[in-house]
Every structure is written in structure tokens, then in C-alpha cells.
Amino acid sequence: MREIVLHRAGDFAEWRRAARALLASGVAPEDISWRGEDEGASLFGDAAVPAAAGAVSLPRELLEMAERVICYRDAAVPARLYRIVWRAADDRQLLARTTDADIDWLRKADKAIRRDIHKMHAFVRFRRLGEDETGRESFAAWFEPTHQIMRLTAPFFQRRFYGMDWAIVTPDARAIWQDETLTYGPGGTKDEVPDSDVVEDQWRTYYGAIFNPARVKVAAMRAEMPKKYWKNLPEAQDIAPLLAGAGARVERMRETAVSLANPQTGKWRTRVPEELTLTDDIETLDELSRAVGGCTRCPLYCNATQAVTGEGSRAARIMLVGEQPGDREDLEGRPFVGPAGQVLNEALEEAGLDRRSVFLTNAVKHFKFEPRGKRRLHQNPTTGEIDICRWWLDKERALVQPYLIVTLGGSALRGVTGKSASIKSMRGAVHELAGGTKLIATIHPSFLLRLPDRERAAEERAAFIADLTHARQLAA
Incomplete structure (x- = not known):
């Protein structure tokens, strides 16, 4: 043996x-x-x-x-x-x-x-010890991992906190980063690390500010932040009060919602729509905008503040088609000026496209929503509503005559093609429409806003920018 x-x-x-x-x-x-x-x-x-x-x-x-x-x-x-x-x-x-x-x-x-x-990566909290004559600060932290992982975790802190001296002490071992050298030593006790420092009050204030009571799920929170770690976290003393006051904070958030009240609410019930005539005599985008403003072909006109038609150059080589106006678009009368519009603007810039050089519009011209107190919650248009509005979209296409259409989302894809198809089945290829116009299908920028996973959101955003870059190259 x-x-x-x-x-x-x-x-x-x-x-x-x-x-x-x-x-x-x-x-x-x-x-x-x-x-x-x-x-x-x-x-x-x-x-x-x-x-x-x-x-x-x-x-x-x-x-x-x-x-x-x-x-x-x-x-x-x-x-x-x-x-x-x-x-x-x-x-x-x-x-x-x-x-x-x-x-x-x-x-x-x-x-x-x-x-x-x-x-350990998430819950180590450094306390400031001071600084040397050169101004380089030093910090220390106490942590109690379940396993003996110091040598596995220390390189992470070395990369992340390269510009300061620090020590992490655990019951089994310690890691010391000093003079740009990482060394290891024996374990220690909590008494070796200060109980608090001047930065902790600022951190607790920040933690309280980012705490979202509307998304509190206590079981999930405890799964991600087990109570065994609370004793060493400065924000832990605030968790119980924050949880206790979550309900009241949610009510206050509802009362002061981000979405503004529609200043033209009275118009919903008092407006008498003009007679609508679909005619091929429309020859300019301004004439089209005035005609869409009187559209009563579907019930969406009843509650919307105004119709929102396309924006951009009539000579644009690329037309981007979205789903419908949102809350901000309905109030301002312009497409893609809300949160999704900001995402689109950034993506266009990274793809090398000037917003002023493209034509932006939507498959549906009125905002469809569900009133919820002072807020208006977005609702997806039905295929019937998309098809009824398709006449206006076709007229915009006829006036602009783009070389390439980029559809943003499934509703836009149906509005352009007249058929329901999944983005996955159409994405990644260039399709040809009747008359020779090219088509590229991609996601709607609002999809990126709904992704909770940061890593996946970054991947989807990169793919979205790649689609727009492909469109620019194709239309060049």
C-alpha cells in the first residue's frame, strides 16, 4: 500500500x-x-x-x-x-x-x-484600508466559500482590480495582490478585515436605488443570494426593509408611470373621421400622409392620437418596415422615436447607415394598445389589421421605390409579403419580391429590449447590426 x-x-x-x-x-x-x-x-x-x-x-x-x-x-x-x-x-x-x-x-x-x-465572484466585498505614498489604494475582503477555491478565483480579482493592492482572506487560504504580484498564504479570520468603510454607505444607497420591487421574487433571490452570504454583505441589512416595502413602492411606481398620459385623450371620443377614399391619385408622400390621417378602415383609428406614416427620403435605396407606432410615436407623429427607435438609431450608426438616408415606416399606421390606468400597453396587431393597412404600405413602396426592404419583425414581414412566415425561416438570405425589390428579414429592435440575458442580448444585437450592414452593402 x-x-x-x-x-x-x-x-x-x-x-x-x-x-x-x-x-x-x-x-x-x-x-x-x-x-x-x-x-x-x-x-x-x-x-x-x-x-x-x-x-x-x-x-x-x-x-x-x-x-x-x-x-x-x-x-x-x-x-x-x-x-x-x-x-x-x-x-x-x-x-x-x-x-x-x-x-x-x-x-x-x-x-x-x-x-x-x-x-465568490459576486459576493466578495472589499473594505478600504488606505493608500501608500504614491496614492495607490489598498483593500481587504473576508469571504467564506463552501469549497477551497481560492486559487481558482484569485486570477479573476487580479484582472478586475489590477490597479489597486488587495487581499482576500478565507478560512482556508488568502490571496494577496501587491506590487503587481499575486501570492498565496494561509487562511485567517474575519477579525483581520475591517467591519466597514466609508464606501459602504454609498454602495447601500446605490443598491437601494437599483432594487426593483416590481420584479421581486423572494425564492429566486434567495437561490441566487443564499442567506449564508448575507452576514458579509453590507447591503444585507437593507434587504428585509426593501422586501417589506416592495408592495408600497410598486403602487407608487404605478401612480408615477414612465409613460405619459395622452394629452389628446379627449380626441378619442370626439373626433369624427372624414370620408376615406382609396385612390391612386396620391402622388406625393405628403398627400399620402394626409390620406392616412383620415383612415377608418379598421377600429384602430378610434383610440390612436393620430396616424403615423413613413419618414425619410423619397429617393431612399433602403426602406425599413416595422410593426406599428408605439406610445411615443403616436404622440409625436413620427416613426421610431421611442425606446425601440433609440436602439435602431444606434444599430444603424454601427452598421454605417445614416437614418436620414433610409425610409422608415410601419406595416400598421395606428397605435394598438390596452389602456391601463395612465399607461397604454402595446398590443400586437392582428393579421386582419395588418392586411387592411397593407394598401397604405404598398402605396409608400410605390412612391419611394426602394431597391431593398428590411422587415423588422413578423408583422412587418406579413405587411410586405402578404404572408405569415417565421423570421427564422427567412433570415440570413436575400429574397426577391414582385417587381425585383430585394428583401431582408430581421428582428424588431424592441426584441432586444425584452431580453433579460445580457449575453444573449449582446449576441442578438450583433446579429441585428450584421443584418443592417448586409443591407447597406447590398444597396450600395
């Missing part, structure tokens, strides 16, 4: 050197006893590590997982990891066997480590 003593718990390099030599020498898992330096020596064990007898090849994924799992707080980890790599040396598909007991344990332990790393 060989006894292997590991001097530093969670040190992957030390475990790997021993495991590599044991594997190369063909020492089976059952012939090895692994112990930590503080566990006491065996009466009969041989503590010598054999010299390596040759190279051992293992899957990269397994080594990456082992580097994390060695930090799992369980005395049996070194032995279990060695058994897995021993088996993997002969079975290259071992990691794919998810029902295998060893692999099931490995993946669960790896998941626990990655979660613990995420929590």
Missing part, C-alpha cells in the same frame, strides 16, 4: 504530479492511500511517490474538471479523482457514460465548484 501525502489541500499541481507518476508506474487505485498533511501518518504506508515511467494521455475535459474538483471539500476527493483518471486511461469514452457512479459524482462536484466560484 502506497501512502501519498498532499501538503496543500486543493492544490491541483501537487495532486497531478503524484497522480501522473502513479499512473505511469501502473499503481492501481486500491493500492494507494491518500491523506492530507494534518491527518496523521499510517502505520504501514509507504509515503514515497514513484518516479514517472512514461507519458500518460488523458482527455483535456477530464483534466480541466479535475483541476476544479480537487478543490471540493471532501477528504475522499484525491482518491476518487485518481480512480477516475485510472479508468479514463483505458476508456477514452468514460466521461460520456453519465450513468456511471464515478462520472455522476464528478459532474455534480464540478457543478458545485463552478457555482461556488460564481458566488
Whole structure:
């Protein structure tokens, strides 16, 4: 029986050197006893590590997982990891066997480590210690991770807080970043770190300001911020009062909604629509705008403040078609001036397009919404409403005669083609319409505003800009 003593718990390099030599020498898992330096020596064990007898090849994924799992707080980890790599040396598909007991344990332990790393990244709070004669500030933090992950997390803080000196102390180990050098030392106690500093009141004020009572889900919050971390978070003392007052704050938010009350509300009930005649005598965009203003072909005109027609150059090579006006567009009488319009403006600029060089319009010319107190909540137009309004869109197309149409969203796609189709099925290709006009289908910019996942939102935004860039290149 060989006894292997590991001097530093969670040190992957030390475990790997021993495991590599044991594997190369063909020492089976059952012939090895692994112990930590503080566990006491065996009466009969041989503590010598054999010299390596040759190279051992293992899957990269397994080594990456082992580097994390060695930090799992369980005395049996070194032995279990060695058994897995021993088996993997002969079975290259071992990691794919998810029902295998060893692999099931490995993946669960790896998941626990990655979660613990995420929590440490999120919940470490530095306290200011002071600054040296050069003005470089120093900070310290106390944290209690579930596992021995200091060596896995310290490089993250090194990259993020490169410009200051800091120390993170845990019960197992400490990391010190000083003079642009990262070193490790023994664990410590909470008493080594100040209880508070002058920055914490500012942080608590900020946390209270960004706390959104309308989106409070206590169970989800506790899942992401378990109570075990609260004792070391300065904002934790404010969480209970913020939760208790969430209901009252939601009511105040409703009373002072962001969306302005429609100044022309009385017009909804008093306006008498003029007679509408669909005629081909319309020859200018101004004439078209006046004609759309009297449209009564569908009920949407009843509640909207005004019709909103297209905007831009009649000689535009590119026409962008959205769904319908929103709240701000309905009040101002111009397309794409609300939040989605701001997103579109930024995307156009990044794609190398000047808003003034394109023609912007919508498939439906009146704002469809549901009144909710002082607010007006957007509602999607029906296919019938899109089809009824299509005459006006076709007239705009005839007057502008764009080389290329970019449809923003599914409603716009139906308004242009007269058929319902998914954006996914049409996106990524250039289609040709009757008369030779080209078409590119993409998302509506409001879709980007609704994505809660920042990473996905960034990916979708990049794809949206790529679609607009393709349109510019095609129309050039």
C-alpha cells in the first residue's frame, strides 16, 4: 500500500504530479492511500511517490474538471479523482457514460465548484484600508466559500482590480495582490478585515436605488443570494426593509408611470373621421400622409392620437418596415422615436447607415394598445389589421421605390409579403419580391429590449447590426 501525502489541500499541481507518476508506474487505485498533511501518518504506508515511467494521455475535459474538483471539500476527493483518471486511461469514452457512479459524482462536484466560484465572484466585498505614498489604494475582503477555491478565483480579482493592492482572506487560504504580484498564504479570520468603510454607505444607497420591487421574487433571490452570504454583505441589512416595502413602492411606481398620459385623450371620443377614399391619385408622400390621417378602415383609428406614416427620403435605396407606432410615436407623429427607435438609431450608426438616408415606416399606421390606468400597453396587431393597412404600405413602396426592404419583425414581414412566415425561416438570405425589390428579414429592435440575458442580448444585437450592414452593402 502506497501512502501519498498532499501538503496543500486543493492544490491541483501537487495532486497531478503524484497522480501522473502513479499512473505511469501502473499503481492501481486500491493500492494507494491518500491523506492530507494534518491527518496523521499510517502505520504501514509507504509515503514515497514513484518516479514517472512514461507519458500518460488523458482527455483535456477530464483534466480541466479535475483541476476544479480537487478543490471540493471532501477528504475522499484525491482518491476518487485518481480512480477516475485510472479508468479514463483505458476508456477514452468514460466521461460520456453519465450513468456511471464515478462520472455522476464528478459532474455534480464540478457543478458545485463552478457555482461556488460564481458566488465568490459576486459576493466578495472589499473594505478600504488606505493608500501608500504614491496614492495607490489598498483593500481587504473576508469571504467564506463552501469549497477551497481560492486559487481558482484569485486570477479573476487580479484582472478586475489590477490597479489597486488587495487581499482576500478565507478560512482556508488568502490571496494577496501587491506590487503587481499575486501570492498565496494561509487562511485567517474575519477579525483581520475591517467591519466597514466609508464606501459602504454609498454602495447601500446605490443598491437601494437599483432594487426593483416590481420584479421581486423572494425564492429566486434567495437561490441566487443564499442567506449564508448575507452576514458579509453590507447591503444585507437593507434587504428585509426593501422586501417589506416592495408592495408600497410598486403602487407608487404605478401612480408615477414612465409613460405619459395622452394629452389628446379627449380626441378619442370626439373626433369624427372624414370620408376615406382609396385612390391612386396620391402622388406625393405628403398627400399620402394626409390620406392616412383620415383612415377608418379598421377600429384602430378610434383610440390612436393620430396616424403615423413613413419618414425619410423619397429617393431612399433602403426602406425599413416595422410593426406599428408605439406610445411615443403616436404622440409625436413620427416613426421610431421611442425606446425601440433609440436602439435602431444606434444599430444603424454601427452598421454605417445614416437614418436620414433610409425610409422608415410601419406595416400598421395606428397605435394598438390596452389602456391601463395612465399607461397604454402595446398590443400586437392582428393579421386582419395588418392586411387592411397593407394598401397604405404598398402605396409608400410605390412612391419611394426602394431597391431593398428590411422587415423588422413578423408583422412587418406579413405587411410586405402578404404572408405569415417565421423570421427564422427567412433570415440570413436575400429574397426577391414582385417587381425585383430585394428583401431582408430581421428582428424588431424592441426584441432586444425584452431580453433579460445580457449575453444573449449582446449576441442578438450583433446579429441585428450584421443584418443592417448586409443591407447597406447590398444597396450600395
